[in-house]
Amino acid sequence: MTSLHDTLMAHVRDGSVPGAVGLVARGDRVETAAVGYVDVDRSAPMTRETVFRIASITKPVVAAAVMVLVDEGRLALDDSVAPWLPELAAPVVVRTPSSPVDDVVPAARPITVFDLLNSCAGYGFSSDFSLPALAPLFGELKQGPPQPQGVPAPDAWMAALARIPLLHQPGEKWLYNTCSDIQGVLISRVTGRPLPEFLSERLFEPLGMADTGFAVPPARLDRFTSYYRPSGTGGGLERADAPDGQWSTEPAFPSGAGGLVSTLDDWYAFGRMLLADGTHGDRRILSSEAVRTMTSDRLTTAQRKDSDLFLEGQCWGFGAAVDIGTAHPWSAPGRYGWVGGTGTTAHVVPSTGTVSIMLSQVEMTGPTAPATMRDFWRYAAAY
Structure with a gap:
């Protein structure tokens, strides 16, 4: 079996992404990899501490706050x-x-x-x-x-x-x-409080998610990636946002759908809390019932009909998709998680105690996950 490093590095070599970080954990076994660079200029290498715009893998975090x-x-x-x-x-x-x-x-x-x-x-x-x-x-x-x-x-x-x-x-x-x-x-x-303040007090601080928020402070901008989108048919990348760009100051509207920045280890802390039925160490963040409710199928057949553009045969819990079968090689019953349009993906599988996270910095061109994600998912499924 190839390594996580090699799985991600293949997509750096072919120019799909300037860099990426990944983590796959199953129980006490954890593998991480950081490959490539934070930008196309290769100004700094990717590290486990690099900060990313996580886009729609914000959604399960905000759903947890509602719960x-x-x-x-x-x-x-x-x-x-x-x-x-x-x-x-x-x-x-x-x-x-x-x-x-x-x-x-x-x-x-x-x-x-x-x-x-x-x-x-x-x-x-x-x-x-x-x-x-x-x-x-x-x-x-x-x-x-x-x-x-x-x-x-x-x-x-x-x-x-x-x-x-x-x-x-x-x-x-x-x-x-x-x-x-x-x-x-x-x-x-x-x-009666701003969303960032409530998330910080009830989720980020208790879970030790020190680098997660709606903006990157000046002292951390050196760990923040640039953000790119494909530049047409030539296969190149154009910069959509710089480290000192749109996420360098707090927004007027903190988006619960896709506004957070975070790191590999911060989302890992959130994922481990879900696997631990809502606990982190000796502190309870969510009730077991709340975790089960948000990570279970919450759609009827009629509600998800004609939604395959996004769901690809999956169902939906609260804030993320839920696998209800084995439609894909990476599927696992009960696998809960989602993708972010800025090139991010994160899932937990309660039945196997698995957390898998991959963060990159290239915008998706549509709802179909790119090869970088799909190769990562296959690796995580076989871990």
């Missing part, structure tokens, strides 16, 4: 979100998914906390990006590739959201991304 509030009785899964998000107290829904944004009907029932957590509130991306109701998500809400300095503050963002109709009735269909951003606002409204 902290459920554990405390400050929220219930079947609660309407209206008391905290009055902008969503009387939503309207487009008559059909392809209807114009002004052809609407009232929502059949309120949006609940559960709807936000399993991404079935009616807001988000579908497999057809041409639908009229999706355009405002990209234009007004800045959904899509993370751009933290371009998104309005939470109250203004929610006011804009209130003007956009739902694509489906609450509870009817799984849609991607937007519900995680709404979760971040919900946490702030329920607690």
Whole structure:
């Protein structure tokens, strides 16, 4: 069997990524690798301490924070979100998914906390990006590739959201991304505190996630990667963001869908907490029931129908996908985790006690995972 180092290095050599870091742990057995460089100029080598924009593997972290509030009785899964998000107290829904944004009907029932957590509130991306109701998500809400300095503050963002109709009735269909951003606002409204402050106190500090947040402080910018996207058919890379760019200052809108920066070991601490049924050392972060709820299949067959553009045969828990079969060589029943559009992926497999994390710095060109991730997943599955 090849090593994790060689698995990742193959993609540095072929120019897919300037560098990458990876970790696969099963019980007490841990293998890590850091290959290549933090940028195309090879200004510094990748290390285990390198900081990355983790994009959508932010989602399970924010879902866990919602479950902290459920554990405390400050929220219930079947609660309407209206008391905290009055902008969503009387939503309207487009008559059909392809209807114009002004052809609407009232929502059949309120949006609940559960709807936000399993991404079935009616807001988000579908497999057809041409639908009229999706355009405002990209234009007004800045959904899509993370751009933290371009998104309005939470109250203004929610006011804009209130003007956009739902694509489906609450509870009817799984849609991607937007519900995680709404979760971040919900946490702030329920607690009366900014989302970064609550996450720091209840998750990051207890778990020792010292490098995780919505911006990189000046003293740590030397450990922060540049961020790239493919530059067309030539196979090159163009820089989308520098270390002193959009993540070097706190954003007005801390995105629960994709705004965090983090490191290999920080996300590993989060993953180990999930495998330990919500505990970290002698401290309980989440109840066992909360962990089981968020890492289990929470979609009906009807809800996930036509969602294969994103899910590829998987199901969805709270904040991440859940394997429900063996559709791929890397599949494992109960495998919980997700990918980030900035080139990141992280999963836990409760049945085997496995955590697997790979972080790179090249934007995905679509919902299909690149070869770098798929080779990493195969390696982790055989570990």
